[in-house]
Amino acid sequence: xxxxxxxxxxxxxxxxxxxxxxxxKQYLIESRLMPIARQAGLETISDLIGKxxxxxxxxLQIAVVEAMTTNxxxxxxxxxxxxxxxxxxxxxxxxxxQRGRVRIWCAAASTGxxxxxxAMCLKENAAKLGGLxxxxxxxxxxxxxxxxxKAGFYSQFEVQRGLPVQLLLKYFTQHGEMWQIAPDIRxxxxxxxxxxxxxxxxxGQFDVIFCRNVLIxxxxxxxxDIMQRLxxxxxxxxxxxxxxxxxVVGLTTSFQSVAGKRGLYxxxxxxxxxAVGSLQKxxxxxxxxxxxxxxxxxxxxxxxPRFSSIPGGRR
Numbered sequence: 001x002x003x004x005x006x007x008x009x010x011x012x013x014x015x016x017x018x019x020x021x022x023x024x025k026q027y028l029i030e031s032r033l034m035p036i037a038r039q040a041g042l043e044t045i046s047d048l049i050g051k052x053x054x055x056x057x058x059x060l061q062i063a064v065v066e067a068m069t070t071n072x073x074x075x076x077x078x079x080x081x082x083x084x085x086x087x088x089x090x091x092x093x094x095x096x097x098q099r100g101r102v103r104i105w106c107a108a109a110s111t112g113x114x115x116x117x118x119a120m121c122l123k124e125n126a127a128k129l130g131g132l133x134x135x136x137x138x139x140x141x142x143x144x145x146x147x148x149x150k151a152g153f154y155s156q157f158e159v160q161r162g163l164p165v166q167l168l169l170k171y172f173t174q175h176g177e178m179w180q181i182a183p184d185i186r187x188x189x190x191x192x193x194x195x196x197x198x199x200x201x202x203x204g205q206f207d208v209i210f211c212r213n214v215l216i217x218x219x220x221x222x223x224x225d226i227m228q229r230l231x232x233x234x235x236x237x238x239x240x241x242x243x244x245x246x247x248v249v250g251l252t253t254s255f256q257s258v259a260g261k262r263g264l265y266x267x268x269x270x271x272x273x274x275a276v277g278s279l280q281k282x283x284x285x286x287x288x289x290x291x292x293x294x295x296x297x298x299x300x301x302x303x304x305p306r307f308s309s310i311p312g313g314r315r
Contacts (some may be wrong), residue, residue, distance in 0.1 A: 001029060005049045012052055017065050017141055018197050018218050032067045036060070066142045073110040074161035076117045081212060081241045084264045086121050089208055089239050090129070096237060097207075099131030105203065105233075107196060107211040109138030112149030112189070113158075114210060116181055119188040120167055137203070139194035146191045152181040197222075200229050207235060212263070213243035220251070227252035231267060240265040 006026060013019040029045060037048040040060055051060055076082050093102055106115040115138040122134055140146050159168050159179045172179040194203070196214070209230055215223045230240060231254035240255055242248070242263050248255045255265040 001026070001045045001049070005046055008049055008053060012061075013065065013068060014219075016061065017068075017195065018222050019065075019068060020217060020219050021068070028068070033064060036063050036067050039063075062143075066144060073113045074158065075113045075163035077114065077162055078212075078244060078263075079162075080244070081210065081263055082117060082121055084241065084261050085118065085208070086125060088258070088261060088264065090125060092237070092239075093132060093207060094128070094130045097132055100133070102132050102134045102208070103204065103206045104134060104136045104208045105206040105210065106136065106138045107194075107209060108214045109140045109146070109149060109191060110142075111145050111154075111158075112138060112152065112181075112191070113154075113162075114138070114212070115149075115189040115191075116152070116185055118210070119185045120171055122188070123171070123185065124167075134188070136189045137206075138189050138191045139203075140191075141193065141195050143193050146193060149189075149191050150186070152186045153178045154181070155179075196226055200233050203233060205235060206233055206238065208239050208241070209234065210241045212241060213246065215242065215246045215251075224251045228254060231255060234267055236267050238267050 006023075006029070009029070010021045013021050033045055033048060037043070037045060040048065040051065040063075042048050042051065048060075048064070051057060052064060104115075104118060106118070109115050115136050118136055122129065138146070138149060140149075153175070154172075155178060159172065168179065171182045171185055173182065211226075211230060215226065218226065227248060231252065234240070239258075240248075242265065244263055246263070248257070248265055254268055256268050258264045258266050
């Protein structure tokens with residue numbers, strides 16, 4: 001592959017998905033794209049890029065984007081965000097909303113482990129949700145991974161990664177070598193294909209947004225733009241959760257970190273009017289909300305659920 005071909009591929013991926021493919025990732029191209037080239041009846045990567053240059057075959061474009069996006073996720077990943085959800089966000093919502101529907105957006109749902117983990121958190125704390133109902137939306141750029149998420153089938157390896165055994169036995173049924181998550185958990189999540197580069201207007205408002213381990217794969221301008229648009233989709237006391245290696249610092253003033261809560265951010269106005277402060281006082285006085293999410297994983301910076309093997313890439 002010529003330098004010109006690689007440069008074109010970098011621009012193509014950035015335009016179509018926001019993925020920033022750095023100059024030291026050429027070794028990925030052969031393994032990821034050669035199978036796509038063969039399926040299209042092409043002999044070389046250069047032939048494939050030649051087809052892309054014509055911008056005439058949408059299916060081929062989608063196949064290339066999805067091939068360059070490794071879908072890596074597991075249940076209760078990094079554990080801490082789920083502790084924040086149970087111990088901090090839910091009590092705040094119960095206190096402030098009292099009744100009505102709460103909307104949660106998992107912006108990089110991949111094969112479904114993150115939204116299903118949230119659904120299990122809600123099930124485990126159902127008696128403490130007051131008059132609230134919850135809607136979880138999971139989106140991803142890849143239709144293929146969303147189909148897997150909808151089906152809810154996971155291998156033994158996948159259910160062993162972060163999922164406490166008591167929740168496995170409670171919410172999954174074994175089918176041969178696979179495990180399927182219970183229908184009542186699946187029914188709590190709605191999946192739809194979505195590209196974070198597109199307008200968020202059609203998504204509506206969300207009380208909680210999980211946008212974890214995604215921003216590290218965008219350039220600074222794209223990160224800032226997404227942050228600003230996320231803020232517009234949230235009420236004044238909305239909460240945003242980012243990955244351990246991500247921050248809003250230098251990107252937006254629309255969110256501020258919640259003191260002592262790694263990866264948890266509140267709308268700036270919520271901080272200014274004392275909502276977050278009162279929330280923290282409530283938690284301190286009550287000792288938290290329910291028990292923390294059980295997990296066998298340790299807290300450490302998580303890789304991207306979408307592009308874990310493309311450091312410097314996107315989502």
